[in-house]
Amino acid sequence: MCGIVGFIGTHQAAPVLLDGLSKLEYRGYDSAGLAVRDGSGEIEVVKAKGRLKILSEKTNGGQALAGDCGIGHTRWATHGEPSTVNAHPQYTREKRVVLVHNGIIENYQELKEKLLRKGYTFYSATDTEVAVNLVDYYYKKYGKSPVEAVSHAMVRIRGSYALAMMFRDYPGEIFVARKDSPMILGVGDGESYIASDVPAILKYTRNVYYIGNLEMAHVKRGEITFYNLDGEEIQKEKKHIEWDAEAAEKESLIQLFPGSSESDFTAVDYSGDSTTIQKIYQYKDEALVFSMSVGGYSEGTTFLVAIDDQGMVVNYKGMSNGDTKGLGSKVLDDETFINGLIGHDASGELDTISGATISSKAVVDGINEAAQVAASMRE
Numbered sequence: 001m002c003g004i005v006g007f008i009g010t011h012q013a014a015p016v017l018l019d020g021l022s023k024l025e026y027r028g029y030d031s032a033g034l035a036v037r038d039g040s041g042e043i044e045v046v047k048a049k050g051r052l053k054i055l056s057e058k059t060n061g062g063q064a065l066a067g068d069c070g071i072g073h074t075r076w077a078t079h080g081e082p083s084t085v086n087a088h089p090q091y092t093r094e095k096r097v098v099l100v101h102n103g104i105i106e107n108y109q110e111l112k113e114k115l116l117r118k119g120y121t122f123y124s125a126t127d128t129e130v131a132v133n134l135v136d137y138y139y140k141k142y143g144k145s146p147v148e149a150v151s152h153a154m155v156r157i158r159g160s161y162a163l164a165m166m167f168r169d170y171p172g173e174i175f176v177a178r179k180d181s182p183m184i185l186g187v188g189d190g191e192s193y194i195a196s197d198v199p200a201i202l203k204y205t206r207n208v209y210y211i212g213n214l215e216m217a218h219v220k221r222g223e224i225t226f227y228n229l230d231g232e233e234i235q236k237e238k239k240h241i242e243w244d245a246e247a248a249e250k251e252s253l254i255q256l257f258p259g260s261s262e263s264d265f266t267a268v269d270y271s272g273d274s275t276t277i278q279k280i281y282q283y284k285d286e287a288l289v290f291s292m293s294v295g296g297y298s299e300g301t302t303f304l305v306a307i308d309d310q311g312m313v314v315n316y317k318g319m320s321n322g323d324t325k326g327l328g329s330k331v332l333d334d335e336t337f338i339n340g341l342i343g344h345d346a347s348g349e350l351d352t353i354s355g356a357t358i359s360s361k362a363v364v365d366g367i368n369e370a371a372q373v374a375a376s377m378r379e
Helices: 013-022 052-058 108-117 127-141 146-156 245-256 335-339 357-378
Strands: 003-008 031-037 043-049 069-075 097-105 159-167 174-179 184-188 191-195 207-210 215-220 223-227 265-268 277-283 287-294 301-308 313-321
Touching (some): 003 013, 003 159, 003 215, 031 052, 031 097, 043 052, 069 097, 069 159, 097 127, 146 159, 146 174, 174 191, 184 223, 191 215, 245 287, 245 313, 301 357
Antiparallel strands (some): 003 069, 003 191, 159 174, 184 191, 265 277, 277 287
């Protein structure tokens, strides 16, 4: 699970990208990177191992990168250990194509061997570098048409992906593609936005497009054109987001404690280094409630967990899960799993779900982390 952002507008891109990534850091915190372009100049790529704040410090909050078009990424490592080399964006020789990716390419080794025979060189251990070189291969083969190159690459790739790409020959433009990994596109005030999840762009616009499975988009400043897998232009209806993340969370807090009201919950200041703890609330004098966002097999889980003064789990509510339906999604409502949490020591060895080990262990690890923070706050 990783987080993707993109921006094309009338002001500096890097600060917008960093701000968007800060809303997506729950999707990955092994490394982060930006690719930004100033007009028709060279695409500048900056990457850093570790949490987003390291990249932010390295770029002076994005101020060190000039340009009004760019893409960004925060990584949860799958293929290739956490490192600057394996961080995204990945790019081809001479940065003809620069790409960020969320997902897992299942046949990356097969594709890599083909590209090696075609003379391509690889520097990272990622499946993403395979994807960017594959796009480049078809880009050169089919007359330097980004849409045609991406569509051919999509046919060859097996697995899940959300891709955002910049082409050296197309300044001020971003191309995206999606299969089984989330992506949302937004427009507002003559600017365009790309993100893995809604909160990353809500600050800037509520006018969005939902790109479908096996679809592509060509993003310009304030303008987005969509295509199907055959490269044919398709029409999309613009949606206006009424959803408010904070209001939705407060409603869930009340559901966590039936009979409670919004006034029973008080937000607690938290400035720790955790990227899984999103917010903390004090419920009366009875418990601390943690709003959590953790990783998983592919897309991860958000949930609420209440921990009392004795360090016991008093309630749990799964909010969302993007992993395999019927497997990883069991962390939302599997009664045996939930009963194995409630009434048990939040810092102890809690049971996971057979068949959904990665997703449920991520939830358990998150609860253990929340328990440590709760204990330190009680001291």
